[in-house]
Amino acid sequence: MMTVLRGIQGIDVVVEFDTASYNPGLLKEHQPRVLLMDLDSFDIEELLARQLVSRTAEESVKVLALSANLDPGTALKVLLGGAQGFLHKDTPVQGLVDAIRAVDRGGVALDPQVASELVTALRFSGPSGVPAGPGNGVKLTPRQRQILGLIGxxxxxxxxADQLQLGRPTVKTHISSLLRTLDLRDRTQLAVYACTHGFRAHAAVP
Structure with a gap:
C-alpha cells in the first residue's frame, strides 16, 4: 500500500512504523498530518487501553484506521477513541486517497459498509427499544440537522459553508452549538452520531 501511495501526486509518505515500534511520541520527529493505522496489526483492546489513537490525535495527527474487519462495535470504539476515519483495507487506491485528503482537510471518512452497519447496530437505544431516530429526545433546529447531516x-x-451558502464563522458556530447540545467531544463523534441517528438523510450531497 505504501509503495502505491508513494507514487500518488500530493501524497508524501514521511515515515512507517510497525506495531512494536509505534509510539505517538515518535510522531513529533516526522510530523505527519495523517496517520494510516492498520488495526489488524494491533490488539484492539490493548490499542484502546494504551490510548494510542487519542494520544496520536493529541499530537495534532489525524488518524485514518484501516481494517479487514468492519465490525461496527470495533469501528465505534476506534472512532470515539479519536480516529477521524475507518475504512476497509481493500478500499480502492483512489478511495483511500480521497479519504486521506478528506481527513487532512478536517473531514471524516467512513467506509459505506461501516456507516450502514453502525446504523443497523445502533438503530435501537435504551431498554425500551425506542428507535434512536433523528432528534429523539434532542431539539435541533432545521439548520443544525442539515449541518449535522453534512458532517455525517x-x-x-x-x-x-459553500454548499449552504453560509459564512464559515456561522458554520463553526453551529458546530460548536451541536457539540454542546449533544454533549459530544469532537467532529468525529458528531459524524458517528449523524450516521447512527439518521441525520445523513437531512443533507443532500451533490
Whole structure:
C-alpha cells in the first residue's frame, strides 16, 4: 500500500512504523498530518487501553484506521477513541486517497459498509427499544440537522459553508452549538452520531 501511495501526486509518505515500534511520541520527529493505522496489526483492546489513537490525535495527527474487519462495535470504539476515519483495507487506491485528503482537510471518512452497519447496530437505544431516530429526545433546529447531516457525509466546514451558502464563522458556530447540545467531544463523534441517528438523510450531497 505504501509503495502505491508513494507514487500518488500530493501524497508524501514521511515515515512507517510497525506495531512494536509505534509510539505517538515518535510522531513529533516526522510530523505527519495523517496517520494510516492498520488495526489488524494491533490488539484492539490493548490499542484502546494504551490510548494510542487519542494520544496520536493529541499530537495534532489525524488518524485514518484501516481494517479487514468492519465490525461496527470495533469501528465505534476506534472512532470515539479519536480516529477521524475507518475504512476497509481493500478500499480502492483512489478511495483511500480521497479519504486521506478528506481527513487532512478536517473531514471524516467512513467506509459505506461501516456507516450502514453502525446504523443497523445502533438503530435501537435504551431498554425500551425506542428507535434512536433523528432528534429523539434532542431539539435541533432545521439548520443544525442539515449541518449535522453534512458532517455525517464527511464534509469539511468550508465545503458545508459553500454548499449552504453560509459564512464559515456561522458554520463553526453551529458546530460548536451541536457539540454542546449533544454533549459530544469532537467532529468525529458528531459524524458517528449523524450516521447512527439518521441525520445523513437531512443533507443532500451533490
Amino acid at each position: 457525509h464527511g464534509l469539511t466546514n468550508v465545503e458545508i
